[in-house]
Amino acid sequence: MSKNSLSDYRLSRRALLTVGAGIGGGVLAGGWPMALAQAAAPQGGPRIAALGWACAQTILALGVVPLVVPEIERYSRLVVEPAVPSSVQEIGLRSEPNLELLQSFAPDIIIIDPSITAAIPRLRLIAPVEVFTIFRPGRPPLETAHSSTMELAQRLGVQAACEAYLARFDAAMTGYRDQLRGRNDKPLYLVSEIARNRALVFGPNSLYQEVLSQFGLKNAWTGQSGPWGHTSVGLEVLAAVPDARLVLMSSRVADIEALLNASPVLRTLPFLRSGRLTVLGNQFFYGGVPAAERFARLLAERLPQENNEQG
Amino acid sequence: MSKVDALPARSAIEMHPAILIGLLFAAAAALTFRHLSGYLPVSAWLPVLWRPEINDPQQMLVHYTVFPRIAVALLAGAALGLAGAVCQQVLRNPLAEPTTLGVSNGAYLALAVTTLWAPSLLALGREWIALVGGFAAFLCVFGLTWKRALSPVVLVLAGLIVGYYCAVTTQALVLLNHDYLIGLFIWGAGYLNQQDWSNAAFLAPRFLISFVLIAAMVRPLTLLGFDDETARNLGLGLTGARVCALGVAIALSASVVSVVGVLGFVGLTGPALAMLAGARRFRDRLIWAPLCGAGLLWLADELVLLIPPGYREMPAGAATALIGAPMLLVLLPRLRSAAPVGNLTPSVPPRLDHPWRVILFGLALLLFVVWVALAVGVGAEGWSWSGLAGIQEFLPWRWPRVVSALAAGATLAVAGTLLQRMTGNPMAAPEVMGISYGAAMGVIVLLYLFPSHTRVAQIAGGGIGAFIVLGLVLLFSRRSEFSPERVLLAGVAMSAAFAAIVAMALATGDPRIGMLLSLLTGSLYQISPTEASVFAAAAALLLIMVPMLSRWLDILPLGSAASRSVGVSMARSRIVIMLLTALLTATATLMVGLLSLVGFIAPHMARMMGAQRALHQTALAALIGAILMVTADWAGRMVIFPFQMPAGIFAMMLAGPYLLWLLRPQCG
Numbered sequence: 001m002s003k004n005s006l007s008d009y010r011l012s013r014r015a016l017l018t019v020g021a022g023i024g025g026g027v028l029a030g031g032w033p034m035a036l037a038q039a040a041a042p043q044g045g046p047r048i049a050a051l052g053w054a055c056a057q058t059i060l061a062l063g064v065v066p067l068v069v070p071e072i073e074r075y076s077r078l079v080v081e082p083a084v085p086s087s088v089q090e091i092g093l094r095s096e097p098n099l100e101l102l103q104s105f106a107p108d109i110i111i112i113d114p115s116i117t118a119a120i121p122r123l124r125l126i127a128p129v130e131v132f133t134i135f136r137p138g139r140p141p142l143e144t145a146h147s148s149t150m151e152l153a154q155r156l157g158v159q160a161a162c163e164a165y166l167a168r169f170d171a172a173m174t175g176y177r178d179q180l181r182g183r184n185d186k187p188l189y190l191v192s193e194i195a196r197n198r199a200l201v202f203g204p205n206s207l208y209q210e211v212l213s214q215f216g217l218k219n220a221w222t223g224q225s226g227p228w229g230h231t232s233v234g235l236e237v238l239a240a241v242p243d244a245r246l247v248l249m250s251s252r253v254a255d256i257e258a259l260l261n262a263s264p265v266l267r268t269l270p271f272l273r274s275g276r277l278t279v280l281g282n283q284f285f286y287g288g289v290p291a292a293e294r295f296a297r298l299l300a301e302r303l304p305q306e307n308n309e310q311g
Numbered sequence: 312m313s314k315v316d317a318l319p320a321r322s323a324i325e326m327h328p329a330i331l332i333g334l335l336f337a338a339a340a341a342l343t344f345r346h347l348s349g350y351l352p353v354s355a356w357l358p359v360l361w362r363p364e365i366n367d368p369q370q371m372l373v374h375y376t377v378f379p380r381i382a383v384a385l386l387a388g389a390a391l392g393l394a395g396a397v398c399q400q401v402l403r404n405p406l407a408e409p410t411t412l413g414v415s416n417g418a419y420l421a422l423a424v425t426t427l428w429a430p431s432l433l434a435l436g437r438e439w440i441a442l443v444g445g446f447a448a449f450l451c452v453f454g455l456t457w458k459r460a461l462s463p464v465v466l467v468l469a470g471l472i473v474g475y476y477c478a479v480t481t482q483a484l485v486l487l488n489h490d491y492l493i494g495l496f497i498w499g500a501g502y503l504n505q506q507d508w509s510n511a512a513f514l515a516p517r518f519l520i521s522f523v524l525i526a527a528m529v530r531p532l533t534l535l536g537f538d539d540e541t542a543r544n545l546g547l548g549l550t551g552a553r554v555c556a557l558g559v560a561i562a563l564s565a566s567v568v569s570v571v572g573v574l575g576f577v578g579l580t581g582p583a584l585a586m587l588a589g590a591r592r593f594r595d596r597l598i599w600a601p602l603c604g605a606g607l608l609w610l611a612d613e614l615v616l617l618i619p620p621g622y623r624e625m626p627a628g629a630a631t632a633l634i635g636a637p638m639l640l641v642l643l644p645r646l647r648s649a650a651p652v653g654n655l656t657p658s659v660p661p662r663l664d665h666p667w668r669v670i671l672f673g674l675a676l677l678l679f680v681v682w683v684a685l686a687v688g689v690g691a692e693g694w695s696w697s698g699l700a701g702i703q704e705f706l707p708w709r710w711p712r713v714v715s716a717l718a719a720g721a722t723l724a725v726a727g728t729l730l731q732r733m734t735g736n737p738m739a740a741p742e743v744m745g746i747s748y749g750a751a752m753g754v755i756v757l758l759y760l761f762p763s764h765t766r767v768a769q770i771a772g773g774g775i776g777a778f779i780v781l782g783l784v785l786l787f788s789r790r791s792e793f794s795p796e797r798v799l800l801a802g803v804a805m806s807a808a809f810a811a812i813v814a815m816a817l818a819t820g821d822p823r824i825g826m827l828l829s830l831l832t833g834s835l836y837q838i839s840p841t842e843a844s845v846f847a848a849a850a851a852l853l854l855i856m857v858p859m860l861s862r863w864l865d866i867l868p869l870g871s872a873a874s875r876s877v878g879v880s881m882a883r884s885r886i887v888i889m890l891l892t893a894l895l896t897a898t899a900t901l902m903v904g905l906l907s908l909v910g911f912i913a914p915h916m917a918r919m920m921g922a923q924r925a926l927h928q929t930a931l932a933a934l935i936g937a938i939l940m941v942t943a944d945w946a947g948r949m950v951i952f953p954f955q956m957p958a959g960i961f962a963m964m965l966a967g968p969y970l971l972w973l974l975r976p977q978c979g
Contacts, residue, residue, distance in 0.1 A: 078490050090953055093486070095828070096836040098953035100708050104690055118769060118837060125707070195494035197504040232497050232818060234504030236376040239368070 045157065049105065051097045051123075052113025053079050054287050055132035058149050059111065060084065061290040063161050067105050070094045077251075079284040081294055102126055111152065113286075130155055134207075134288050135228060142210040145288035169293055173214060176300035180215050183303060187220035187241050188212065189271070192249040192285065198232045202249070205229050207285060211296045220244035230285065239269055245276040247299070249283040278302050328599040331588040335606030342613035343381060350377065379505035384612045384627065385605045386514040387503075387567045390521070391574060392581030392604020394567075396596045397525055397560040399582050400536050401553055402463045406803050408578035409564035411467060412557070413474035415573045417448025418565065419499060420477040423484050426495055437498065438513065438569040445565035448473055453554075455971060462539070466553075468915075472970055475908055479963040482832050483956060489828065493818075500818035501572040501628025501811075503612050510570045521563040525556065525597065532556055533593045573814065574628045576807040577604045580635040583800065587639075607635055625815060632811035636804040640787045663921035670927070673934035677717075680938050684713045684945035689952040711843035712835040712948075716940040716958055718843075718850040719835075719903040720913075724936025725857055726895040727910030728917070728929050732864045733888050734798070740911035741896035745805030749780025750900035751831060752809050755816055758827065770842070770901050777897035780805050785889065798889065834957035835903055835944050846902045853895050857929055860888060864925030908959060909936045912966045939966055 050056035050066040053075055059066050060082040068091035069075060072084050089105065092098040095116065102110075103126050110129045112120070123129045132152055134145045146166070153162030190202040202208050203225020212219055220241040225231045238244070246269075271277060280298045284291045350373050351359060363374035395408045402411070410416070421444020425432050432440060455469040456462070485492055505511070525532070531552040534542045539549060564578060581604030582596055590599040611630040618625060663669055686697045688705055697705060723741055730739040741747055753776020754769055761768070784801045816827060838846075863884045866874050871881050896910070917931035943961035950956060 074488075074490060092953040092955060096834060096955050098955065100688060100690065100705055101953045103704075103708070122839060193493045193497070195497040197506060198497050198502055200493060200497070232502075234376070234502070234506075236372065236504065236506050239372070242368075 046108035047106065048156065049091070049102060049107035049110045049127070051091065051102075051110060051116065052094055052132065053284060054113045054134055054291075055111040055152070056084070057082065057284065057290050058132065058145075058152060058288045059156070062149070062153055062156070062158050062165055064156060064158055066111075067107055068097075068102065070097050078282050079287065079291070080282055082290060099123075099126070109155070132288075134286065137227065140210050141205070141207045141229065142289070142292050145207070145292070149289055166289070169289055172293060173211075173296055176296045177215050179300040180217070180303065185216075185218070186276070187218040187244045188247050189220045189238055189241070189244050190247050190249055191238075192230070192283065194235070195232075198234055199238065200230050200232050201225075201238075202230045202285065207287065207292055208283075208295055211292050211299070215296070215299075228286065235269070238271075242270040244271055245278060245303075246271040247303075248277065248279045249281075249285070249295075250279075251282045278304070328585050328588040328590045328595070328603070331584065332599065332602045332606050335603070335610050339606060339610040339613050342610070342617065346613060346616055347373070347377065375507050376505055379508045379511050380503050380612065381609065382508070382511040383505055383514065383571060384503055384609045386511060386518055387571050387574065388577055388581065388605035388608030389601035390514060390518045390563050390567045390604075391577040391608075392585070392601040393518070393522060393525065393597070394560040394564040395578035395580075395604070396582035396585070396593075396600035397532065397556050398578070400532055400593050400596075401556050401560075402467050403536060404463065404467055405583060405586075405800060406579070407467060409561060409568075410474065410573075410578065412452050412470035412561060413448035413477060414445040414561055414565050415568050416474040416477035416481070418442070418445040418568045419495070419573065420444055420481045420484075421447070422498065423481050423492060423495055426492060427484060427488055438566075441569035442565050445568055446561070448477055449557075449561045449565075457550075466557075469971070471911070472967055475911075475963055476967045479832075479908070479960050479967075482828070483960050486828050486832065486957070486960075487954070496814070496817040498572045500626035500814045501574045501631075502818075503571055503615075503627045513570055514566060517563060517566045521559050522601070524559050528552070528556055529594055529597065536593060572626075572628065574608065574631060576628070576632040576635055576811060577608055579803065579807060580604075580631075580639055581607060583639060584635070607631060610634065626811075626818060629811040629815040632808040636808040639804040640783070640801055661921055662923050663927070666922055666924070666927040666931070669920065669922075670930050670934065673931060673938065677934055677938050677941070680941045680945075681713055681717065684716075684941050685709050687945075687949075689949055707840065711838045711840045712944055713941055714847050715835055715838045715843045715902045716944040717937045718847040719899040720909055720936035720938070720940030720962075721854065721933040722850045722895045722899040722936075723910035723940075724913030724917075724932040725854060725929055726892045726899070727912075727936075728914040728925075728932045729857070729860075729864070729888050729892045729895075730910075731914050731918075732868050732925060732928070733885060733892075735868050735870075740908075741892065741899070745780050745784060745802040745809065746777050746893050746896040747900040748806045748809035748813075750774070750777040750897055752776045752812065753779075755813065755827065759816070769837075773901045774897060777893070777900060781890075781893040781897075785886070798885075832957040832959045834955070834959070836955065836957075838902060842902075846898055849898050850895070853891065853898065854933065856891060858926060860884075860891070861924075861926040861929070863888065864929070903940075903958060908963045908966075909939055912963075912970055913939065915970060916966070 045064060048059060048064065048066040049068045050059050051068075051070055053070070056066060056069040056075070057079055065085055066088060068089045069084050070091050071094055072088065072090050075084060089101075091102060094113070097116070097119075099122065102123075107127045110123050110127045111132055112123065112129060114131055114133050114135075117131060120129050120131075130152065133148055134141050136144050149166070150159075150162055153159050189199075190206070190208055191199045192202070193200040201221045202219070203221050203223060204219065205225055205227075206229025209219055209229070220238075221233070223231070223233070238246070278299075280295065280302060283295055347353075347356060350369060355370070359370045359373050360378055363370040365371065391409070398407045398409055398411065399405055401407075404411075418441035421440050422437060425440050451473045452466065452470045455473070456465045485495075489496075534545050535549070535552055535556070537545075542549060567574070582600040584607070585596050585599035585603045588599070588603075590596045608627065608631055611634050612627045614634065615625050615627055615630045685706070686702055688695055688697070688709070726741045727739070730741065733739075750773040753772035753774070756776070757768060757772035784798060784805065787801045813827075813831065863879060866877060866879050867884065867888075874881060874884070899910075913932040913936040914928065916935050917928045920931065922928040922931045939962045940958055943965055944958035946965070947956035947958050947961040950961075
């Protein structure tokens, strides 16, 4: 990641946060609704409201443009792709999409992530509701995402696009596997956040595990990883696999690198001592097929040749 | 509290703090022995502690992670115990701890702001940012109370308000940015993992210096435990003594918070356990409270390490609360004090001449606010003012929120008034009794056991949680005729335990955090029309019962002797009031989550406006609570449209400054 894009990221995040800061002052009340005044361009298909990031991401990947998506600003920082077209309207928080506004858009169908199932009875007053699920206990998330995507496509009447998309995905994955072949067989720690003394690490039941297995790569974290595929562990635990590489699933590299460098002992962690650190940028770890594709592509791009290393 | 010092009560079995602390340390040491033998043979321990073999990874691991972890647990526990003991002494309140003065909340806010706006500063070290935040919060408290010679009551109130304010601001930031703040949650949960000796080296000198300073102040501190008059007559400069003692305590606890995160419970429990175990004089507590805190935290952390690796690790913060809360509850019957905590009421404002006029005005204002909340909204086309016809379209979305905001605000305000009148403790609030946390806990358990569930299940879970806590609180304060300080202490123990569990839930980075947050911050989003009607009816039923209690409520604040002499049975009146409070709180919590800030603020506002009789104060508080909540919910929907700010956050933002203004020094 270049320095330039990093600072861009900072700048716009600051802008976003200024919005957050405006709460106290209430300065924004007048401004926003004006910007929202133009309704989304109607398409041929049904008018779809996507009230979660996982479903919004998959719907966009299928080539369908929803009317509304929650927290668009943060989506573009954290989920990144597929990008939300500018015609899509903001609908509020993922946990509390704005019902009055939703009603005024008169959607034909509402797609939600499982986290707001409690709101279904009231959403039904506006339009029929479909739940898009990725994490089911005991099933690999990518497999569930695959079948959920097909069900969703059927409900939206875009089966052909879905089949084409999934075929493209499989082809891309084969391509990435060839790209990675023989490149790196050292185990990887997938880490998205490092707080002072702990890290959030992805484990066997995460979306990424399946991508790693398809590529013949090993996850260095083999312990438990909770229903959502991640867990927080003490940094000292990461020393347990000495030849591992650290894959950072976050764009906030500068802070994390500085944090790691600040502590002399953290620098003795094997992957840091020998510079085995790969930065993938932000990943949406509750996402579906598109999130897996983004992870696989960036991994194929950025995982270096093992023989280039000093290790 | 001070009276406990003065009148040592003898219990049937004499207990010495050394017994309890010995038990704590023995258990922790046994666990540590077991844990360490898993790494190295006993003979190798000492050499590894001093000089590990650099090429032996196992030795390096033990030297740099296992030993420092124990050291930090001991030091942090001792430091918090000491700080807590000093705070409780200076503030004359058994519920006080450094957190009471806004320290952890200030540190948390500073870290949140830094993480979001200036992440590069984190590289300087979280310690310093947290330290600055903690101190800034405390300076606000100092500044607000300076002109009142830092009187304990005003200090406690100002500390609570500043602390709440920081917490609420943090919540607002978290709600809109929780994806960026997982690191902050992990820090806040209080994990003790260490990777080197730097934290231990950071804490050790600070603890030693603070201990020496406090030890040098034993005499003035003991005097501070008496009332101001006595202390002054004995030749003590009150302000100077308070500033010095609190300054040391705050600096110490801010250092701890900055290094290990929020472990507030130790600061409360350490001194309380020491006292309950028999350390009655402040001089004794000065020794035993730090030891008790150290033992507690060490034991908690060793228990955490017992959980087999591979499972989710529990933060020491939560473990401490889980171990400490039951101990506190079991020891509660030993707490004896002659006087109610409640000689603490701050100066009484001039009485209202025509309370009913003020109440009628409040009613009119409430009606106006309700009408605005129903008719005015922001839509895709900007602001709109709906007439009677246009209102129909939005009514189904708006009326449940308005009705439940009204009911919840009034209910919480009345619950708070009842508690404050019964206990005479200005810190009393529904939240402090732990009931709202119980309800929230029920919902959280449900959320994690059954990923998808219905609203009815959620409400049932919340109700069950609230009643379990109520049952426990009543059970443990039964023997004392439900004496206020015991009920409050039991409630605080519960709240602290639950708060730690909530922090742990946040630290897991679960995608349902958004929902959990809106539950905790008092969002009215989830309320359906049926629920709103049912809850409003329940609230109305409960509120009607309050006027019947007004005689008790007028008499109880006068103290138990006065009450008995006019024929009021303490046990019966207290249990009735408490049951009613619990029902009110449970109803409100199920509607709007942990919204108890209103339950704390509204009664104070009513009292400071001059409503002295119980009935007047209750009615005025109910109106204030309702107006606050309806306004807050409406504003929360408008200000960052289409996003929404939970009513709880907004209520605090609206009411906090007013409350601080009321605390201002009055001339003449």
